[in-house]
Amino acid sequence: MNVQDKIKQQIASDKIVLYMKGTPQFPQCGFSAKSVELLKASGAEFSTVDVLADPDIRQGIKEYSNWPTIPQLYINGEFVGGCDILTELFQKGELQRMVAKTK
Amino acid sequence: MIQPEDIKQMIERGLPGAHVTAGGDGRHFEAVVVFEGFVGKNMVQQHQMVYRALGDKMQAEIHALSLRTLTPEEYRAQAANT
Numbered sequence: 279m280n281v282q283d284k285i286k287q288q289i290a291s292d293k294i295v296l297y298m299k300g301t302p303q304f305p306q307c308g309f310s311a312k313s314v315e316l317l318k319a320s321g322a323e324f325s326t327v328d329v330l331a332d333p334d335i336r337q338g339i340k341e342y343s344n345w346p347t348i349p350q351l352y353i354n355g356e357f358v359g360g361c362d363i364l365t366e367l368f369q370k371g372e373l374q375r376m377v378a379k380t381k
Numbered sequence: 382m383i384q385p386e387d388i389k390q391m392i393e394r395g396l397p398g399a400h401v402t403a404g405g406d407g408r409h410f411e412a413v414v415v416f417e418g419f420v421g422k423n424m425v426q427q428h429q430m431v432y433r434a435l436g437d438k439m440q441a442e443i444h445a446l447s448l449r450t451l452t453p454e455e456y457r458a459q460a461a462n463t
Binding site for chain 1: 429432439448
């Protein structure tokens with residue numbers, strides 16, 4: 279399976295998928311850590327993909343979404359944004375609404 | 382090493398007419414971009430426009446960039462609130 283197919287499969291594997299550096303328990307970057315916190319504060323149940331564990335995924339996800347940075351959040355297969363967008367959506371209460379709709 | 386001023390200039394070159402304020406320490410940067418061309422675009426599209434203006438720099442030299450994008454109208458509304 280090529281990288282892009284693998285990514286499609288990962289994104290489809292759960293309603294909420296966060297591509298991040300490290301894991302929720304041990305995030306390796308402040309932006310990833312903050313994104314995890316925002317999702318938890320929104321009441322989300324989510325899966326994560328650690329891009330540091332796979333260089334092909336790390337590069338491939340940037341091409342998939344045409345987005346040059348990590349973290350990246352996907353809800354119901356749709357790219358939602360990176361840490362700044364999550365922060366803004368959370369402040370507006372929008373992230374909480376998006377999470378609630380997945381349940 | 383890349384400076385906040387470089388980031389400001391690159392964004393303004395890529396998005397003519399945009400007003401940019403940028404800060405940072407050479408590795409981590411933050412930028413606020415106010416641009417008429419953001420009207421009608423969602424946040425993802427707005428950020429993608431800024432990333433495109435930064436091009437290859439975004440892949441290599443800019444380790445992290447906190448981005449805030451606003452239309453002129455949003456900017457005025459925000460200024461009125463604070």
